[in-house]
Amino acid sequence: MTRLLKTAAMTLGLVLGLAQALPALAQDKVKVQWLGQAAFKITTVAGKVIVIDPWLQTNPKTPEAYRKLEALGKVDLVLVTHGHFDHMADAPALAKMHNAPLWAPAGLSQSLAILGVLPGNQALRMNKSGTVTPLGPDVKVTLVKAEHSSELVWKNPATGRDEVHVGGEPGGFVIEFENGFKLWHMGDTGVFGDMKLIADMYRPDLVLMPIGGGQFVMNPQHAAMVTKEMIRPKAVIPMHYLTNPGLPGTPADYTKALGETGVKVLAIQPGETVEF
Known part of the structure; x- marks a missing residue:
């Protein structure tokens, strides 16, 4: 009986040890959740949460x-x-809700601070090629170029009227995570030649790419050309499409224009999550 009890105890200990190890194994990936338009919730290997371009409530x-x-x-x-x-x-x-830092192109953050939208110690400025590590040294965030515009429309509480303020230059973010995985959120952009330079410098595994076209961003055909000839990532999540009539491009259009390629197109739906 004693030997049986010892064996049972050892087995129980082994099971508990494996159970404790499993969460750690499950957390060795980066989680990317699309929330519509250009909004993403990204969870790092260590469980830190990054939110990019949040337009959620409306x-x-x-x-x-x-x-x-x-x-x-x-x-x-x-x-x-x-x-x-x-x-x-x-x-x-x-x-404000989480007392979290907000990093954005310098002119935009400066306007947010001066207008009193955010305290200066939360509206933090960076510029293209600048790299910051607000979550610790193992997660690097670099601002890169985008070809777009960036006006800040602010409702003046004293007058109730909208005002247009400096929004800085538009950008995208390249994020390198603890496990070596690299993600490029392109923001809103048209095609520009330095997309190839950015891809060569940072070698992103996943690109979050606008495809809506219309009068605002790359259309599916331009996005496909950029994917095949300039960036050549492992995977792309199409974004910024069909939110309004001015963004008519679709993932089906993009996939058709892409043709035969080794790039994996992850046409996920808002709310869905993929892991890397």
């Missing part, structure tokens, strides 16, 4: 479950690519 493509900002859970870092409403509408509120 975004018609954001699932109802995520239109309440509290549904995102703890947010550790907010990144904004440029000053347009559909990219930063909920960014200040999220930063």
